[in-house]
Amino acid sequence: MTDTSAPQAPNEGQNGATPAGLRVLGQYVKDLSFENPGHTPVQSQPNIDLGIDVGATPHADGNGIYEVSLKLSAKAVSDGTVLFITELDYAGLFQLQNVPQAQLEPLLLIECPRLLFPFARRIVAEITREGGFPPLLIDPVDFVQLYQQQYRRAQEAAAASGQTPPVQDA
Template sequence: MTDASTPENPQPQGTGQQTPSMRVLGQYVKDLSFENPGHGPVQAQPNIDLGIDVGATPHADGNGLFEVSLKLSAKATSEQTVLFLCELEYAGLFQLQTADQSQIEPMLLIECPRLLFPFARRIIAEITREGGFPPLLIDPVDFVQLYQAQYQRATEQKGQNGVGQA
């Protein structure tokens, strides 16, 4: 029998427990920057390096409140020229109710960013368009896969750091 809350199965199956609920109390841009150092005509299809990071912190007020931030960064280069750099930190304030400890982390690192992503994606598209480039339309993100990869890295790191320690 497997634990229903493992990263391999981040959405627990019903076991007679009360279903956890989540409320979105607010969404906001925490930080946004756009730099256009490579002005001029683009001769070739640019290379886009995209970075995605998710973080969650408990809110000072408690009561099941958490701030979840989704950080997106994009760097477009053509040959040796940096065309643009775009960084966005988009956050939301969430309240989790009736969630047990094993459900909180997957909700914060999978479900919350899944709700924030379409808004952050639109902001990135608009800011790149307003910067004089075609809108950068980021493909949908599989936050379950990101969570599992993050969990795997943390497990491996813990295993390396914790060997022989009490």
């Protein structure tokens, strides 16, 4: 049997439309701080309080470009003394093409931070090491679970204020 259909362009789908795509346009540090308030040597294994937050906003240029921000914060405490506090706001510009609206939020809040995380993790490890402490190696993050937690909080906040809760797409 012979295929008589016309050849497709390399980036066209079966219906002739360009398939959905994600491009990383750039990554950068928006804000970074490291505080060593006590200059105290580590006497015991410190407790680390770690915070992670993800956000996404459309970029002013439009064209399907979004800025995704991954915020990491860590506070190390040993014997009631704060050893260090570090905060990193690491962002990336992502261009999305032909992404269905139902998949837009999960893509921005799960997949994009997943791409940013290894770079942000390295920065936090280096800044704590340069601050005179062992490098803080953050364990891998389950961004699906983080997204679901944020979604539940948004639902609860909407219910408490009497608004219509958001619909989860993922």
